Amino acid sequence: MKTAEHAAMVIVGAGQCGARTAHALRENGWEGEITLLGNEGLAPYDRPPLSKAVLLGQKTTAQCALFNDAFYRDNRIDLRVDAPVSSIDRAERKVVLGDGRSVSYHRLLIATGAEPRRLAVPGATLAGVHLLRAVPDALSIVDELTPGRRIAIVGAGFIGLEIAATAITRGCEVVVIEAAARALMRAVPEVVAGYLVERHRQMSVDVRFATQVERILGESRVTGLKLSDGATLECDAVIVGVGVTPRTALAEAAGIDVADGIAVDDTLRTNDPYVFAAGDVCSFPHRLFRRRIRLECWKNAEDHARVVARNMLDYGETYSAVPWFWSNQYDMTIQIAGMPAFGTTSVVREVGSASRLFFALDGEGVLVGASGVGQVSEVARDVRVAQELIARRARIDPAVLKDPSAKLKSLLTAEAL
Numbered sequence: 001m002k003t004a005e006h007a008a009m010v011i012v013g014a015g016q017c018g019a020r021t022a023h024a025l026r027e028n029g030w031e032g033e034i035t036l037l038g039n040e041g042l043a044p045y046d047r048p049p050l051s052k053a054v055l056l057g058q059k060t061t062a063q064c065a066l067f068n069d070a071f072y073r074d075n076r077i078d079l080r081v082d083a084p085v086s087s088i089d090r091a092e093r094k095v096v097l098g099d100g101r102s103v104s105y106h107r108l109l110i111a112t113g114a115e116p117r118r119l120a121v122p123g124a125t126l127a128g129v130h131l132l133r134a135v136p137d138a139l140s141i142v143d144e145l146t147p148g149r150r151i152a153i154v155g156a157g158f159i160g161l162e163i164a165a166t167a168i169t170r171g172c173e174v175v176v177i178e179a180a181a182r183a184l185m186r187a188v189p190e191v192v193a194g195y196l197v198e199r200h201r202q203m204s205v206d207v208r209f210a211t212q213v214e215r216i217l218g219e220s221r222v223t224g225l226k227l228s229d230g231a232t233l234e235c236d237a238v239i240v241g242v243g244v245t246p247r248t249a250l251a252e253a254a255g256i257d258v259a260d261g262i263a264v265d266d267t268l269r270t271n272d273p274y275v276f277a278a279g280d281v282c283s284f285p286h287r288l289f290r291r292r293i294r295l296e297c298w299k300n301a302e303d304h305a306r307v308v309a310r311n312m313l314d315y316g317e318t319y320s321a322v323p324w325f326w327s328n329q330y331d332m333t334i335q336i337a338g339m340p341a342f343g344t345t346s347v348v349r350e351v352g353s354a355s356r357l358f359f360a361l362d363g364e365g366v367l368v369g370a371s372g373v374g375q376v377s378e379v380a381r382d383v384r385v386a387q388e389l390i391a392r393r394a395r396i397d398p399a400v401l402k403d404p405s406a407k408l409k410s411l412l413t414a415e416a417l
């Protein structure tokens with residue numbers, strides 16, 4: 001392993017991927033310095049509970065911390081939580097901080113995550129209009145979700161639907177406004193989205209598609225929405241969940257390639273051999289799907305961290321994990337393996353009274369995605385098996401996928417033959 005006496009492994013972004021990479025560097029034997037630079041004023045934490053347990057009052061934001069102080073001390077990780085990086089000097093191999101100081105790197109990881117998109121409409125900055133990415137956002141949304149209040153959610157993606165479920169559970173009236181013709185457009189096929197939306201409607205969420213917000217109404221605080229269909233909707237708060245944009249500005253300014261995220265190769269290395277990118281911020285070529293993808297999910301940040309740490313130590317390992325994502329809404333779990341949105345054919349398997357598995361096959365009949373919706377005990381195992389089948393690029397007869405009595409596990413054995 002190469003070591004550099006006076007330079008550190010430097011990680012920009014003290015989020016999930018950054019913190020896990022710092023840990024993995026130590027686990028893989030790096031003895032030199034590790035500097036983890038953040039800009040949130042908080043030690044790295046898990047974001048998924050922010051739209052679920054934290055909003056439901058079941059978890060405090062302090063309980064979302066990934067590690068305690070002793071962890072950073074014991075692992076000699078120099079965590080700086082108020083150290084925004086303002087530029088990268090590739091020639092000198094150093095990053096420059098907001099206060100003008102600089103930190104030299106042996107290898108650099110950019111793990112700056114993604115920025116929630118704002119609505120570009122009048123009224124978007126009124127009090128009572130929220131985004132959800134970070135702890136302060138979650139804390140201000142918690143205060144809005146009191147019984148009887150009318151909450152308008154813009155965007156029927158996973159974040160929007162999770163907030164809808166928590167808001168209903170907390171006794172709010174909830175309307176979801178979505179510009180597209182259906183929910184979860186980029187994530188899952190229509191049949192999966194339809195199944196989830198049906199559940200939201202049963203829970204009294206008013207879900208409206210093909211509708212845009214033209215203006216957010218109010219003097220200093222939001223009082224309502226003016227919609228593209230001419231309707232005016234009164235509400236007490238608005239929560240915007242219209243997707244995220246990868247934070248690529250630092251990389252772009254430094255002349256690092258960007259293609260829907262910082263463009264890395266299948267070892268998560270950028271076009272600069274000393275600079276890597278991982279997590280939500282990067283796009284990478286995936287051998288299974290034969291294209292460049294960018295993921296915005298917890299498991300990807302975890303898996304990237306493990307591989308990028310090794311590659312910062314020159315192992316040169318290829319990243320090819322099958323994507324896996326989960327969401328919780330009401331008493332339902334949603335677990336997704338692979339890239340269901342890349343499928344051209346959907347097959348539905350009914351498992352239990354309220355659980356479904358949805359399989360996505362591509363044009364060649366290869367399984368590219370599987371989504372399980374319902375009870376964890378009824379879907380989790382099969383989604384895991386499907387993940388393995390996706391890894392093998394298995395071609396499976398749709399009739400078998402549909403039949404609840406056909407054991408998916410037996411297909412693994414058949415595939416292995």
Ligand SMILES: Cc1cc2nc3c(=O)[nH]c(=O)nc-3n(C[C@H](O)[C@H](O)[C@H](O)COP(=O)(O)OP(=O)(O)OC[C@H]3O[C@@H](n4cnc5c(N)ncnc54)[C@H](O)[C@@H]3O)c2cc1C
Nearest residue numbers: 013015016017039047048084085112113279280296297298
């Ligand atoms: C509310 C919410 C719920 C979610 N729920 C789920 C879920 O149920 N399932 C799932 O799979 N995924 C979920 N996710 C997604 C998951 O949390 C992300 O994919 C994951 O956090 C990505 O990790 P990351 O380290 O790449 O980015 P982040 O966690 O965003 O970390 C990036 C860090 O870099 C910092 N940074 C940016 N620029 C600079 C700079 N110039 N200098 C220093 N620091 C900088 C940022 O402030 C941030 O702290 C959820 C996300 C959110 C927001």
